[in-house]
Amino acid sequence: xxxxxxxxxxxxxxxxxxxxxxxxxxxxxxxxxxxxxxxxxxxxxxxxxxxxxxxxxxxxxxxxxxxxxxxxxxxxxxxxxxxxxxxxxxxxxxxxxxxxxxxxxxxxxxxxxxxxxxxxxxxxxxxxxxxxxxxxxxxxxxxxxxxxxxxxxxxxxxxxxxxxxxxxxxxxxxxxxxxxxxxxxxxxxxxxxxxxxxxxxxxxxxxxxxxxxxxxxxxxxxxxxxxxxxxxxxxxxxxxxxxxxxxxxxxxxxxxxxxxxxxxxxxxxxxxxxxxxxxxxxxxxxxxxxxxxxxxxxxxxxxxxxxxxxxxxxxxxxxxxxxxxxxxxxxxxxxxxxxxxxxxxxxxxxxxxxxxxxxxxxxxxxxxxxxxxxxxxxxxxxxxxxxxxxxxxxxxxxxxxxxxxxxxxxxxxxxxxxxxxxxxxxxxxxxxxxxxxxxxxxxxxxxxxxxxxxxxxx
Numbered sequence: 001x002x003x004x005x006x007x008x009x010x011x012x013x014x015x016x017x018x019x020x021x022x023x024x025x026x027x028x029x030x031x032x033x034x035x036x037x038x039x040x041x042x043x044x045x046x047x048x049x050x051x052x053x054x055x056x057x058x059x060x061x062x063x064x065x066x067x068x069x070x071x072x073x074x075x076x077x078x079x080x081x082x083x084x085x086x087x088x089x090x091x092x093x094x095x096x097x098x099x100x101x102x103x104x105x106x107x108x109x110x111x112x113x114x115x116x117x118x119x120x121x122x123x124x125x126x127x128x129x130x131x132x133x134x135x136x137x138x139x140x141x142x143x144x145x146x147x148x149x150x151x152x153x154x155x156x157x158x159x160x161x162x163x164x165x166x167x168x169x170x171x172x173x174x175x176x177x178x179x180x181x182x183x184x185x186x187x188x189x190x191x192x193x194x195x196x197x198x199x200x201x202x203x204x205x206x207x208x209x210x211x212x213x214x215x216x217x218x219x220x221x222x223x224x225x226x227x228x229x230x231x232x233x234x235x236x237x238x239x240x241x242x243x244x245x246x247x248x249x250x251x252x253x254x255x256x257x258x259x260x261x262x263x264x265x266x267x268x269x270x271x272x273x274x275x276x277x278x279x280x281x282x283x284x285x286x287x288x289x290x291x292x293x294x295x296x297x298x299x300x301x302x303x304x305x306x307x308x309x310x311x312x313x314x315x316x317x318x319x320x321x322x323x324x325x326x327x328x329x330x331x332x333x334x335x336x337x338x339x340x341x342x343x344x345x346x347x348x349x350x351x352x353x354x355x356x357x358x359x360x361x362x363x364x365x366x367x368x369x370x371x372x373x374x375x376x377x378x379x380x381x382x383x384x385x386x387x388x389x390x391x392x393x394x395x396x397x398x399x400x401x402x403x404x405x406x407x408x409x410x411x412x413x414x415x416x417x418x419x420x421x422x423x424x425x426x427x428x429x430x431x432x433x434x435x436x437x438x439x440x441x442x443x444x445x446x447x448x449x450x451x452x453x454x455x456x457x458x
Contacts, residue, residue, distance in 0.1 A: 006080045013076040016089040021073070024096060028136060031103035035135035038107050044135065046111035047186045049245075058179040059117035062124045064169065065176035068142065071149050078156060084204050091148045091198040098194055099141040108137035114181045125180075132182075140183050140191030146173045147195025151283075152204075186248065193255060193287075200259075200273065200283035207270075214266045221361055221434075222264045229261035253290035260291050260341075269340045269356040278337045278344025278354035288341070295341050295359075299392045309394070310425040313410070315379060315386045318402050318426055319394040322348070333386045334378040338371060338397035353378055357397050362434045365441040371401035372408045372442075395430045400439060403431070407443050415443040 038044045072092070079085050113134075117125045150170045157163040174192075177183040201210045217223060233254045240250035263271030273284035285292070299320060308326045309319030321337060322330065324345045332351065337344050340356035353374050357363050363371070378387040389405075391397035399422050406418040415436065423429050431439075 008080055009082050013085055017076050020092055027100045031100050031136050032133045034104055035107035044107045044109045046109050048111050048184045052185055055178050057115050057181055059121040061176040061179040062121050064172040065180050066124055068173050075152050087202045087204050088152055090202045094198045095144040099139055103136045107135055110134035138187040138190045139194040140187035142177050143174055143188050143191025144195035146170055147192055148198055151199050196283050196286050200287055213270045216266045226261045226265035229257045233257035256288050256291040259287050272340040274340055274356040276354055277349040278352045280343040302393050309388055312402050312422050312425045317386055317388045318398055319390055321390045333388045336374050336378050336389045338391045338401055342392055362438055365438050368404040372404035375405040376409045395428055399429045400435055403439055404442055415440050
């Protein structure tokens with residue numbers, strides 16, 4: 001017999017809605033009131049491009065604009081999982097808190113008025129003006145909520161036509177903020193960034209939420225890298241604000257570097273949202289897209305004159321993260337990826353295992369031991385037997401995994417010999433003193449081995 005589905009937690013959903021709905025109108029209204037006071041003092045600017053004045057006013061688009069209210073309220077009642085409902089509500093609450101904070105700290109004003117609307121559309125516009133003012137602009141909370149709701153409804157759309165309808169209607173909701181003259185363009189990408197950030201922070205899957213995963217690092221190398229990435233983010237943001245216009249797009253790579261800095265500072269590998277097959281969650285892919293592009297270009301620059309892989313021992317290859325073509329040319333081998341920042345190609349994921357490790361950071365002996373066990377488990381997992389151990393360059397993280405595998409699963413007697421084997425195959429290896437120190441702990445005799453030696457000597 002099939003197990004009965006869990007009881008519908010409608011009381012929990014209703015409790016969340018009873019909290020979120022009044023909180024929205026209260027905080028949104030207070031932010032509007034605050035902006036009105038600032039506007040009276042001449043302190044509320046507008047950020048608008050000249051081309052926006054050519055955007056048509058379509059009063060009928062107020063219908064998709066308003067429809068987000070129904071999608072919002074209904075969403076909380078569409079899951080039997082309390083975990084998913086709580087995470088979804090956390091996303092909505094986080095978006096509300098961050099957006100309203102921005103409205104209070106940096107109020108902006110919509111700079112030109114709405115034409116007159118009539119009929120049913122006119123009624124909805126009148127209702128909208130009853131609690132809304134031409135403030136509360138960037139980031140657009142409407143766009144942020146649309147992104148969150150789109151991600152919530154996607155798994156519920158089982159058929160192709162349902163998914164297409166969801167995509168089209170979400171686009172209509174997002175476009176309507178322009179054609180109803182509610183927002184300027186700058187509000188859209190900033191609102192989308194906020195929505196993606198909330199999806200990234202609160203996974204619906206059974207994973208630790210990123211706010212709960214925060215542990216301030218005491219590792220000097222991680223703190224140094226975090227400072228460098230924060231400095232890069234601050235520099236790009238200053239350049240974006242100073243340049244203006246198209247230069248404002250530099251705020252995206254600035255946000256990307258800030259997220260990477262947070263990963264090094266406290267979130268660790270979890271912040272890259274990489275799963276065990278080497279697939280990166282879509283929210284992390286978008287948040288980190290500029291950084292990932294830079295990481296991919298860096299890997300290409302360092303390895304463009306090198307073979308993508310080398311054989312350290314028969315059946316165990318070491319190299320960079322393969323492209324789809326390189327993986328096919330190699331015979332579709334099993335992969336072990338140690339790369340946190342770059343995903344495995346989709347076609348290779350069925351025969352891939354990923355243990356994400358932060359770049360330029362020395363893994364703990366426990367993580368190295370786990371990497372070695374993954375290499376051993378993946379031997380023979382592919383159609384042709386070999387396993388390809390990889391990271392971004394194939395110089396450090398993957399090399400350390402192959403060395404650890406030799407120590408733990410090949411009976412290599414000492415670290416120097418295991419390192420020499422890997423280095424003969426790939427002379428460009430970068431195994432610094434700290435990394436060798438972590439590997440040396442794996443090579444040290446176990447307590448049981450010491451006891452056995454003592455018994456033999458006796």
